[in-house]
Amino acid sequence: MKREALLDAAECVLFEHGTQALTLAAVAERAGVSKGGLLYHFPTKEALIKAMVTRVIEEFDDLVARYDDGSPGSYTRAYVEATFEVMAGQEATRTRRRWSAITAAAADPELIAPLREAMARWHRIDPGREPDPVASAVIRLAAEGLWEVISHAPDAFGAGQLAALKRRLLEMVSP
Structure with a gap:
């Protein structure tokens, strides 16, 4: 999955559910990738933000x-x-x-x-x-x-x- 699509997924989680809901697991689920796939591009939640x-x-x-x-x-x-x-x-x-x-x-x-x-x-x-x-x-x-x-x-x-x-x-x- 492309980096931009992961960022889009993270933004959707934030926009729809707020900062409390922004977890790597929630972003991976929203993007339809494994958590490992997300971690390949963004090793931490901080790196994602x-x-x-x-x-x-x-x-x-x-x-x-x-x-x-x-x-x-x-x-x-x-x-x-x-x-x-x-x-x-x-x-x-x-x-x-x-x-x-x-x-x-x-x-x-x-x-x-x-x-x-x-x-x-x-x-x-x-x-x-x-x-x-x-x-x-x-x-x-x-x-x-x-x-x-x-x-x-x-x-x-x-x-x-x-x-x-x-x-x-x-x-x-x-x-």
């Missing part, structure tokens, strides 16, 4: 890179575009499932370390690329806050509201 967190970070980084054209303010625009794609795009349900890995990692400083590093990187201000670094920081922080709300209350905003919020955040980024 860390791999899920890493995948979330890499996917977000890839989205930001896809939208970032290098022009002034483009990083913040890319961050907003990527955030809304993750939250409200076609893959929003899968994304919410994937973010359950963050919940599983949150209690362990070692497991959440990659996310802390990514957050510091995502929110580092590069004055050469951002016409108004403070406004760019506020916009990215607003996107983070919205992401947090949607993570806990997926129906808090309708599609029209999300579209209006996205438009407004993008308008706030100076070209």
